[in-house]
Amino acid sequence: MRNQEKEVTADAGMYVAREKIHPREVKGPFQTLRNIAVIVLLGIYYGLAWVQWEGRQAVLFDLPARQFHIFGLTFWPQDFLYLALLLIIAALSLFFFTALAGRLWCGYACPQTVWTEAFIWMERLTEGNRQQRLKLDKSPCNSTKLLRRGSKHVLWVLFALYTGFTFVGYFTPIRELSVNVATFSLGGWETFWLLFYGFATWGNAGFLREQVCIYMCPYARFQSAMFDPNSLIISYDEKRGEPRGGRGRNVDHKAKGLGDCIDCNLCVQACPTGIDIRDGLQYECIACAACIDACNGVMDKMDYPRGLIRYTTENAMEGKPSRILRPRILIYGLLLLALTVGVLYSLTLRTPLAMEVMADRNVLYRDVDFETIENVYTVRILNKDSQAHEYVLTVDGLPGARVITRPERIHVRAGSTDTVIARVQVPRGAATGPGHPIELQLTSQSDPAIQSTNAARFHGPDE
Amino acid sequence: MNRAWYMRCLGSTLWPSFLAAAVASVVFFASIDPQTLQMQTVPDWNISRMAGYTIGFFMFWGVGLLSSSLTYLLSGGNSSRNA
Ligand code: SF4
Ligand code: SF4
Numbered sequence: 001m002r003n004q005e006k007e008v009t010a011d012a013g014m015y016v017a018r019e020k021i022h023p024r025e026v027k028g029p030f031q032t033l034r035n036i037a038v039i040v041l042l043g044i045y046y047g048l049a050w051v052q053w054e055g056r057q058a059v060l061f062d063l064p065a066r067q068f069h070i071f072g073l074t075f076w077p078q079d080f081l082y083l084a085l086l087l088i089i090a091a092l093s094l095f096f097f098t099a100l101a102g103r104l105w106c107g108y109a110c111p112q113t114v115w116t117e118a119f120i121w122m123e124r125l126t127e128g129n130r131q132q133r134l135k136l137d138k139s140p141c142n143s144t145k146l147l148r149r150g151s152k153h154v155l156w157v158l159f160a161l162y163t164g165f166t167f168v169g170y171f172t173p174i175r176e177l178s179v180n181v182a183t184f185s186l187g188g189w190e191t192f193w194l195l196f197y198g199f200a201t202w203g204n205a206g207f208l209r210e211q212v213c214i215y216m217c218p219y220a221r222f223q224s225a226m227f228d229p230n231s232l233i234i235s236y237d238e239k240r241g242e243p244r245g246g247r248g249r250n251v252d253h254k255a256k257g258l259g260d261c262i263d264c265n266l267c268v269q270a271c272p273t274g275i276d277i278r279d280g281l282q283y284e285c286i287a288c289a290a291c292i293d294a295c296n297g298v299m300d301k302m303d304y305p306r307g308l309i310r311y312t313t314e315n316a317m318e319g320k321p322s323r324i325l326r327p328r329i330l331i332y333g334l335l336l337l338a339l340t341v342g343v344l345y346s347l348t349l350r351t352p353l354a355m356e357v358m359a360d361r362n363v364l365y366r367d368v369d370f371e372t373i374e375n376v377y378t379v380r381i382l383n384k385d386s387q388a389h390e391y392v393l394t395v396d397g398l399p400g401a402r403v404i405t406r407p408e409r410i411h412v413r414a415g416s417t418d419t420v421i422a423r424v425q426v427p428r429g430a431a432t433g434p435g436h437p438i439e440l441q442l443t444s445q446s447d448p449a450i451q452s453t454n455a456a457r458f459h460g461p462d463e
Numbered sequence: 464m465n466r467a468w469y470m471r472c473l474g475s476t477l478w479p480s481f482l483a484a485a486v487a488s489v490v491f492f493a494s495i496d497p498q499t500l501q502m503q504t505v506p507d508w509n510i511s512r513m514a515g516y517t518i519g520f521f522m523f524w525g526v527g528l529l530s531s532s533l534t535y536l537l538s539g540g541n542s543s544r545n546a
Contacts, residue, residue: 064512066496080493189513215474218482 020137021210023120024130024269028293037108038117046162049169054386057173064172067415073347074384074415078354085343089336094219096332098226100324102233103287106220112212113286115163115205116272119156126152130269156206157198164198210273214284224283229314230322234287236267236278236309237317244278249302260304267291267309277309352385355442357422357454364434364459368425373460377422379405381442383412389444393422397438398458400427409445424458431460476535480527487523492516 051058053071060069068075075082097104106113127133127148139145168190169177180186186194204212213220227233241261247253253260261278268276270290275282277291295309313322360376368374383389391410395403404423412418424438436458444450497515501508510518 063516066512077493077496083489083493187513189511189517192517211470211474215471216478218479 021272021274022130022133022137023272023290024266024294025124026266026270026290026293026297028296030289031293034108034117034288034290038114041109041111041114042118046166049166049174057175059170060173061171065415072386074352074386076354076382076384078382082343082347085339089339089343092332092336092339095226096329096336098223099228099231099328099332102227102231103223103285104232106213106286107288110286112204112217113288115201116209118159119205122155122159123152126155156202160198160202160206161194163201164194164196167197168194210284210286213273213286220283220286228326228328229320230324230326232311232313233281234277234285234289234292234309235281235312235314235317236261237307237312238278241278241308260299260302260308262298262302264298266294266298270294351450351452352383353389353391353442353444353450353452354382354384355440355452355454356380356382357440357456359456365461367428367461371428372425373428373431374423374425375458377424377440377456378419379422379440379442380417380419381410381412382417383414385450386414388413389446389450391442391444393420394441394443395424395438396441398426398436399430401425401430401438401458403440426458426460428461431458433462434459436460472535476528476531480524480531483527484520484523487527488516488520491523492519 048059049057053069056069058069058071062069066077094105123133127136136145136148165177165181166174171193172190177186177190180190208216237260240259242259243257244261244263245253245258246263247256247258267278268274268291270293271277272288272290273284273286275284277285289311292309292311296306299306299308315322356379358378358380360378363376366374366376379393381391389412391412392408393403393405393410395401402425404425405420410418410420422440424440434457438456438458439453440456441453442451497512497519501510501515
């Protein structure tokens with residue numbers, strides 16, 4: 001307890017001292033990779049909303065109609081299981097990749113990182129590089145400062161608003177939405193969510209940045225549980241680097257007893273979370289590899305071998321062999337594979353039809369005439385297909401049973417539900433007493449493969 | 464009440480309750496249609512599904528926020544001991 005409190009204190013103290021971090025721009029393979037990731041992911045986010053598929057938006061979470069469209073597939077609330085499975089798969093992949101390669105997610109794919117990067121680009125465009133930005137921060141208020149700051153904020157706000165607009169566009173058809181925006185006839189809820197999401201983007205990517213990772217992100221806190229000594233981490237090679245110290249380019253540092261680290265601080269300046277990787281693995285490190293690129297640049301200039309800071313594993317640092325295949329990886333991997341295959345398989349088997357059968361609760365059975373007994377059911381039909389169908393209901397389970405619906409061929413439009421009354425008639429004598437199991441089967445007339453079967457109970461008179 | 468306290472407080476109350484509210488809304492509204500709910504409780508109040516979702520989300524957020532704030536308070540996140 002004592003200890004913990006101390007830790008928190010130190011932490012909060014550090015926080016007070018925090019100044020706005022202006023990460024230094026670096027060049028290198030990892031930065032390139034990150035740029036590609038940002039462009040691809042943002043491209044998907046902003047582009048996908050506009051893709052059409054069979055006459056409607058390809059990816060649309062139509063909340064008002066309670067249907068999700070993902071390309072050719074339509075999901076209903078009844079398909080909630082798929083959503084749950086999808087979330088489990090997502091969580092498992094996160095475990096899997098974290099155990100394998102550390103915080104790959106944080107450095108390259110987390111929306112927080114991606115949007116922050118985009119916002120930093122805009123900052124760079126308007127306020128210049130790190131030095132210029134630092135100078136601008138300190139400079140007194142003048143017209144240049146106002147102009148640069150102002151244009152940055154205009155860019156940010158526009159970008160954030162467009163982000164909010166796209167977000168809402170996944171829930172309300174984006175083409176309609178854009179017309180509504182252009183004609184100032186946006187609905188109240190849409191306006192609200194647009195502004196809400198835009199504001200969140202603006203705040204998180206423009207101002208909070210690394211503080212989201214440090215103070216708010218749950219993943220950052222529990223990821224250490226997923227690490228093991230074989231996980232890929234970004235680490236400074238202390239043995240090689242220390243003792244650090246400045247030196248001229250042509251000095252034989254080994255003779256002077258110095259390590260390879262020239263103490264230029266570039267890795268610290270490049271770090272978006274403002275930490276010093278040379279202090280060891282810290283939970284603030286989002287594994288963005290900016291320090292690797294920065295350090296490798298320095299090593300090249302000094303003619304030292306690269307990799308003073310590099311991707312490695314705890315085991316490798318201690319000179320032990322690293323293993324990729326280990327029980328944890330195998331278990332995560334197998335689970336992931338099994339679940340994914342299972343979901344895909346069941347998706348291909350999914351019939352685009354569902355029904356519910358409810359027995360009439362008021363009357364158990366009815367005498368139609370001397371020979372026939374009748375039970376009445378309400379059948380709710382759910383056509384999940386992307387085209388209309390005509391269905392016919394049949395019954396099975398009792399000799400001589402037949403079912404009457406009106407109309408006989410039940411027409412249900414694409415992606416909608418309908419309710420019919422089904423009267424099941426059975427010859428007297430074939431069903432004495434209550435609770436005979438019967439089966440109602442619904443079959444599409446245009447595609448007999450599309451059918452659905454429901455069990456029900458048939459009640460007859462006692463003698 | 465410095466900025467650090469402020470941030471820490473918001474970060475550990477607003478945000479977790481937001482995440483929890485998002486999950487709760489998805490699970491709740493996947494099985495319950497706000498329109499049915501409205502018809503069975505306040506049939507005279509004419510609101511759209513979108514409004515139902517939004518109200519539901521903010522209700523969950525509110526409850527989560529209350530819980531998070533209490534946890535924060537009780538576990539000594541208060542600045543008097545830490546700042
Ligand atoms: S720490 Fe959290 S918010 Fe930050 S990059 Fe990682 S997952 Fe994203
Ligand atoms: S220490 Fe290096 S890898 Fe970690 S966040 Fe900072 S720059 Fe990125």
